[in-house]
Amino acid sequence: MGPINIVLAHRDPALADNLVRSIRKQFCNVATANDLDEIRDTIARVRAPLAIIDLELVNFPQLGELCREFPATAFICTHRLADDAMWSQALAMGAADCCLASDVPKILQASDRYGAATESQVHSAA
Numbered sequence: 271m272g273p274i275n276i277v278l279a280h281r282d283p284a285l286a287d288n289l290v291r292s293i294r295k296q297f298c299n300v301a302t303a304n305d306l307d308e309i310r311d312t313i314a315r316v317r318a319p320l321a322i323i324d325l326e327l328v329n330f331p332q333l334g335e336l337c338r339e340f341p342a343t344a345f346i347c348t349h350r351l352a353d354d355a356m357w358s359q360a361l362a363m364g365a366a367d368c369c370l371a372s373d374v375p376k377i378l379q380a381s382d383r384y385g386a387a388t389e390s391q392v393h394s395a396a
Contacts, residue, residue, distance in 0.1 A: 275316040276381070279303040280324040280348065285371060289322065292374055293381060306332055313340050320381060324371060325349040325356070330363050337364025346380045 276293055278300055280286035290300050301316050303309040306328055313321055313336075321340075323333065325347050337345055347360045348371040360368035367380040 274320060275299045275301065275318045277301050277303055277309060277312045277316065277318040277321040277323075277343075279305075279309050279321070279327050280371070281326045282324075282371070289374060289377065292378055293322075306336075309336065310339070313343055318343055320344050320346070322346045322348060322377060322381065323365075325352075325360070325368070330359055333360065333365060334363035346377065348377060 276299065278286060278289055278293065279302065280289065286302060290302065293300050299316070301312045301318070303312045304327075309321065309323065309328070312318070318340075319342060321336075321343050323336070323345055325333070326349060328336065333345065333347065336343075344366040345360075345364065347356075347365045347368040349356055349368065350371045352368050352370045357368040369376045369380060
């Protein structure tokens with residue numbers, strides 16, 4: 271699998287830096303965004319098939335808009351208090367997964383799973 275462009279948007283700069291370091295080991299190309307407008311612009315600019323979005327930066331209706339606007343992008347949501355209800359609501363909005371913001375291994379696992387799935391879909395469509 272070749273390099274995949276990832277967009278990461280997180281409210282906590284320290285955790286975002288940690289995620290970027292971890293994700294770069296798997297995907298190489300990580301672009302960061304700090305708000306909804308930057309998320310939109312960055313996904314469109316880098317044609318990201320995967321975005322990791324902090325639900326403290328976007329609310330559920332905004333997440334739904336992003337999922338509809340970028341159907342080829344898998345959205346993995348994070349939140350410092352993620353629970354089953356938040357997971358269900360994120361998936362109902364179109365997200366691929368929702369993880370605790372501090373659970374870097376699960377975020378990486380979801381990123382790898384959905385990034386690989388998206389990459390294989392892109393290659394099979396070509």
